[in-house]
Amino acid sequence: MNQHTPPSVVAEAVARIKDALGSKGWLEDSSDTLKYRTDWRGRDVGEAVLVARPSSTEEVSSVVRVCAEAGIAIVPQGGNTGLVLGSIPTENRPAVVLSLDRMTRVRTLDADNFALVAEAGCVVKAVQDAAAAADRLFPLSLASEGSSTIGGTLSTNAGGNQTIRYGNAREQVLGLEVVLPDGTVFDGLNTLRKNNTGYDLKHLFIGAEGTLGIITAAAMRLMPAPRGRETALLAVPDPAAAQALLARARELSGDTVLAYELMPRMCLDLAIRHIEGIADPLEASSPWYVLVELATASPIDDLRAKLEAILAEAMEQGRVTDGVIAESETQRAALWRIREEQAEAGRREGGGVSCDVSVPVSQVATFLSRAEAMLRAEEPDLRLNTFGHMGDGNIHYLILRPLAMDGGAWTQRNGHLVHQLNELIAEMGGSFSAEHGIGAQKRKDLARYAAPSRLTLMRSVKAAIDPTNVMNPGKIL
The missing domain is CATH 3.30.70.2190 (Alpha-Beta Plaits)
Known part of the structure; x- marks a missing residue:
């Protein structure tokens, strides 16, 4: 089913979800749901028939099962700090935002095994604090760590400030628990370092932006605490x-x-x-x-x-x-x-477009020189704020509107400038999305720059796991 799902079917499904979650597990009034439907930058607002706030994996499974049967889209959401329209509804069809913000427990912590298991709604900073209390380090570090969650961070495979030393979010994961699009629970939680027993399925869901399932808990590696x-x-x-x-x-x-x-x-x-x-x-x-x-x-x-x-x-x-x-x-x-306030400072400055790009570490200086020369040849008065994780080749490229250019002219020009930047990135063997993902915003870029064989394989995986396209539709593909 899609946007033509009968209103009576939607209403019945919403009633079943409310009954499964109890009075504290859902929000329906538009004023109550607004923050869950609004993108972090505040520019886009989606529509949802309900915000579901389950408190357990079993409740997540129940919600997903009802939505799957009714053909209602499910939009998983963590801290809603993403920058590519990946965690709000964007399609013209009935949708439920499924927020993990009540699933915040650190289930287990084994200091001797240098591992913990945390639920998807745990804020990254809370996991860091739990590890520190056990004299361990949780190595993932982000500017948004006070609000971004484990589930959302893994779903976008975020990198952060310490990738040069510890790797992206993917490198921190030992195992996952995931609710699949039919409500089945994939139990892949383990804290083994060696487990060579077939496909390592957790990697399907890391970076998938909720399009293949909903991460409900993760087993994460820890490191010795810094002295x-x-x-x-x-x-x-x-x-x-x-x-x-x-x-x-x-x-x-x-x-x-x-x-x-x-x-x-x-x-x-x-x-x-x-x-x-x-x-x-x-x-x-x-x-x-x-x-x-x-x-x-x-x-x-x-x-x-x-x-x-x-x-x-x-x-x-x-x-x-x-x-x-x-x-x-x-x-x-x-x-x-x-460094950490750059996203907020850029937002307050206004009038800009932000690109999240990467090139090989050895090419960062060359890229910055070529990109600036190319863009200033197009618009000499551009203001550029090009900062980021030089240690892993990831630059956050903020192109700010020339002060003398009005907003209408800027809107007509900035898409061309981003296209030119992406073309240079592709030429240099880089990525137009280093750590923010694809979401709904960068689907055309993925279609343009990804190898056809890669896109075919991605579509095959999506069709196999989510054949009715209920899981975060309109994102990535």
Whole structure:
């Protein structure tokens, strides 16, 4: 069934869902459901006949089973912090938003096995805190970790700030529990490091954006807790210097680089202008900056000496012109806040389009140089905020409207500029969506740039697991 599902069938299904969840498990009034139907940027609002808020895997299964029988679309939602219209209804058919925001338990934590099992609605920061209480580290770290959830983060295979050291969300997963499109529960929760017994099915659902099933719980790996950490904001003349410094820092530090974030001067200007409490940490302005952090689990590893040696060599070679090392956790947090508030600062600045792209780490400086020259040839007065995870090749490319251009002209031009950027990315062997996913927003880009054989295989998987297309329709494919 689709948008032509009879209203009587929809009404009966909604009544059954309400009965299964109880009075605390659903929202129906449009004012109550608005935040669940509104995209994070606040520009798009979808329609839903109900917001279901189950509190257990069994309740998720019940909701999915009812929706599948009635042909009602199911839109899984975690923290709703996505940026590609992946977690709100976008299709013209009856839909239920299924929020995991009541499934927030850490079910088990085995410190000796360096593993925990958390429900999909657990906020990433809560999982980090649970691990820290057991003297362990949950290595996934995101700017949105205070609101993004485990289920949503895995469904988009988010990367974050520490990918250079620990990998993307996918690398943290040992097992999954997933409710399939017919309501069946796939029980793949285990904390084994070696389990070579056929297809590793968990990987089907990581990065699938809820189109193949609903992640309800995940078994995640933990790491030893850091015993030492050093953080510095460094002024660099250009991305080429930053790229050379990255390789040298990994070598001299014994590969203890935890994060390596590249920021142009625009990052500091936007943060200072729009975010209360942020100030420039350095006296003189620089065209580019690097936020670098080293961390180690060894209590005898002298990270400060390593960082100082890295900086001394870099300054002698002209790769670093100035810098500040955090002397306290408060100073460290202040440095990180400049980077972590970029999404909000960009949103408040307005008039821009944000691209989430990646190229091989060795090509970041070349890409930035070529992209800027290409875009400024099209529009000389563009404002560019090109920041991100240089350590894994992922740049968040914010193209801001020229101040002299009105909104109507910008709307007509920005699509062409994004297309030009994507063409360059494809030419350089990169990705037009490094960590934000496809959602509804980037389906045309996927159709254009993905290999035909890949698209065919993806459609075959979708048809096999969700033949009636009830699970987050209109996303990815």
